[in-house]
Amino acid sequence: MKNVKVYSTPTCPYCIRAKQFLKENNVVFEDINVAADQAKGEEMVKISGQMGVPVLDIEGKIIVGFDRDEIKKELGI
């Protein structure tokens, strides 16, 4: 199973959908709330080169936004 991290805020609709999508596909992921953890927010900006949520880190592959097709491809689902 690939190591998946989701940088998100609790209020962002695409974050909610991205996490829902992962759950529906039984993907285990680390849920990082950047609204509560400023250092993690800065980490997200650093790895993705931008400030929008959600950001997915799938074993080092960075996906910005809820890009369903890209996520599927990366996870092989």
Added chain:
Amino acid sequence: MTLYDLIIIGAGPAGITAAVYAARKKMSLLVISRDIGGQAAWSGDVENYTGYQFVTGPELALKFEEHMKKYDILTKEGEAVTELKKAGDILSVKTVKGEYTAKTVIIASGKRSRELGVPGEKEFKNKGLTYCATCDGPIFMGKDVAVIGGGNSALDAAIQMANIASKVYIINNTSRLGGEEIVREKLENNHKVEILNDSRVEGIIGDRMVNGIKVSIQGKERTLPVKGIFVEIGLLPNSDFAKELDRNEIGEIKVNCRNETNVPGVFAAGDVTDVPEKQIIIAAGEGAKACLSAFRYLSQH
């Protein structure tokens, strides 16, 4: 190809309400939408949806979605509609992924954010500049930010950001903020908020990320050192695919009080229409009306 009784384009308050009504009428149904929840999902606090004294936009959108999912409704999420055509009595809806046909269609595709159209906007999109304060706001904890606009959504964004940022400039191009009186007063009395009326955005500056905004305030140039810029200057209707329909000067689909468009069998509801007042509760009500009109149309054709 399946010929549905009804295809609903859009799954915001109008589309979802229409879908719930259609499911309860046992109509054969397909919902096609880019997202679920529409603009409601991007709203901050909602305090005027009857039955909820206080609910956030994302929470209300989830409630709508749960309600829709209670029924077995076929949904194509993440598909943008590119064309709507009528041949004989058959309506066909083309999307980026396929084509679907139905006897009736309800367009509930809502609106999208209008852009500023100034230098730097494209380069700094998601690099400090955002169209969704609800989503990206928390990233700007303790930073100085600017909210562009003077209507309800701008004021809503400013209220949200006043709780997060260290300083909030409101850049408003008229002489006084619009929006609700109660919200305006809250902002005027907040020491973190500076309201700049009669102001125009000239450009966005930064290197990798935003670090300032150039503004002309009552004719005088000033650069505000902000890290975040929230654009809330109104909306454009998502009606580009509906070229055969009568639309008003701003692109909203014209409907009568039964939600009928100029094409028989095609109905429209919510913010994409020329119905006055764009509110979650109004969109939901219009969605219900549109579905009942479509149902009546089917029974007569």
